[in-house]
Amino acid sequence: xxxxxxxxxxxxxxxxxxxxxxxxxxxxxxxxxxxxxxxxxxxxxxxxxxxxxxxxxxxxxxxxxxxxxxxxxxxxxxxxxxxxxxxxxxxxxxxxxxxxxxxxxxxxxxxxxxxxxxxxxxxxxxxxxxxxxxxxxxxxxxxxxxxxxxxxxxxxxxxxxxxxxxxxxxxxxxxxxxxxxxxxxxxxxxxxxxxxxxxxxxxxxxxxxxxxxxxxxxxxxxxxxxxxxxxxxxxxxxxxxxxxxxxxxxxxxxxxxxxxxxxxxxxxxxxxxxxxxxxxxxxxxxxxxxxxxxxxxxxxxxxx
Numbered sequence: 328x329x330x331x332x333x334x335x336x337x338x339x340x341x342x343x344x345x346x347x348x349x350x351x352x353x354x355x356x357x358x359x360x361x362x363x364x365x366x367x368x369x370x371x372x373x374x375x376x377x378x379x380x381x382x383x384x385x386x387x388x389x390x391x392x393x394x395x396x397x398x399x400x401x402x403x404x405x406x407x408x409x410x411x412x413x414x415x416x417x418x419x420x421x422x423x424x425x426x427x428x429x430x431x432x433x434x435x436x437x438x439x440x441x442x443x444x445x446x447x448x449x450x451x452x453x454x455x456x457x458x459x460x461x462x463x464x465x466x467x468x469x470x471x472x473x474x475x476x477x478x479x480x481x482x483x484x485x486x487x488x489x490x491x492x493x494x495x496x497x498x499x500x501x502x503x504x505x506x507x508x509x510x511x512x513x514x515x516x517x518x519x520x521x522x523x524x525x526x527x528x529x530x531x532x533x534x535x536x537x538x539x540x541x542x543x544x545x546x547x548x549x550x551x552x553x554x555x556x557x558x559x560x561x562x563x564x565x566x567x568x569x570x571x572x573x574x575x576x577x578x579x580x581x582x583x584x585x586x587x588x589x590x591x592x593x594x595x596x597x598x599x600x601x602x603x604x605x606x607x608x609x610x611x612x613x614x615x616x617x618x619x620x621x622x623x624x625x626x627x628x629x630x631x
Contacts, residue, residue, distance in 0.1 A: 368602040374595075388602040398586060398603070405582040405607075408495055408568070409560035415496045417556060419504045421549065424511035425537055440512070443505025451566035454502055458494065458571065459485075485571065488579045498567055510552070511545055518544035550628040558615035561607045583607050 337344065363378070368388055370381040392398050423443065430436040446454070461467050462484040469481035484490045522540045531539060565584035572580030581589075583603055591600015615630070622629040 365601060365605055367598050368605050370598055372598045372601075374597075384598075388598045389606070392599065392602055392606065397581075400578065401581050401583055401586045404579055405561050405563045408492055408582065409563035411492055411496045412499045412563060413556055413560055415500050416503050416507060417553065419500050420507035421511055421545075423504050424508040424515065424545075425541055427508065428512060428515045428541070429533060429537075440505065440508075444509065445505070446502045447506035449502065451570060454498055455567060455570040458498060462494070485573060486575045488576050491571070491576045491579050494571065495564070495567055499564075511548065514545040514548040515541060547628040550622055551630065554615065554618050554622060554630050557618040558611045560614060561611055 366378055367381070369383060369385060370378075371384050371387075372378070372381045376382075427436060427440060427443075430439065463469070464481035464483060466481075468484075469478070472478045473481065482490075484494065518540065522544070523536055526536045526540050561583060563582050565582060565588075568580050568582050569585055569588075572585075583606075587600040587603050590596055591598075591603065619629050619631060
């Protein structure tokens with residue numbers, strides 16, 4: 328059955344259509360047209376020859392990537408930090424939102440919420456500077472550890488590989504928990520208050536209400552955000568690893584983005600950098616599809 332176009336409706340929604348068209352054009356120009364640059368991954372790209380005249384070499388750059396032990400370690404680092412960051416920030420945002428919702432003092436609740444999401448607006452330069460000061464040999468962390476007798480002398484946290492991933496995870500949690508909790512707080516406020524009243528009548532306390540009302544109420548939101556964040560596992564970060572990393576922890580600090588900067592841009596090998604970027608994008612798409620199919624078969628909310 329053909330759908331008739333209502334001219335009057337179009338006129339009424341012309342502002343919406345104009346904005347929609349502008350955003351669509353923006354997406355095409357800045358998100359889809361640049362995908363033509365992926366051709367560099369299959370070429371021995373030379374800037375002087377351009378994209379159309381560089382020699383075609385097929386999958387040679389991909390073979391070189393996966394033959395490079397350094398790149399394999401970079402994949403391990405990126406995946407490990409991505410998973411740790413996902414679990415830590417995801418769980419802490421949910422826990423924080425639930426606990427904040429339980430605060431009965433409205434003024435105190437607003438103050439805590441405001442303070443909690445302020446770190447989101449700090450640049451990583453500032454955050455890493457705070458971390459360097461706090462974790463230095465004379466920083467507050469070492470001072471506390473020595474004062475309470477946990478260590479005899481200060482620890483150089485940035486000289487030991489075993490500390491790097493936890494530091495990155497802590498930084499992400501501190502910076503993003505308050506901001507990520509906003510959407511869960513919004514989902515909690517949409518829960519019907521009658522459900523809490525019914526739970527109270529049945530004898531449920533605070534923990535019982537959280538378990539049987541709050542968590543099931545925000546479950547669809549949790550599933551959707553989890554599916555979206557799974558695709559970002561390989562986006563473990565660039566700034567914090569680049570700023571906190573040094574020669575002593577290089578084996579665990581380098582991510583795919585740093586590898587692309589080092590070998591793709593600094594060494595002017597744009598083809599190898601593009602190949603690494605394609606690998607990351609393809610893996611992200613595969614992870615989203617797999618997670619979505621698992622959610623679909625489980626009868627949960629899904630993206631598509």
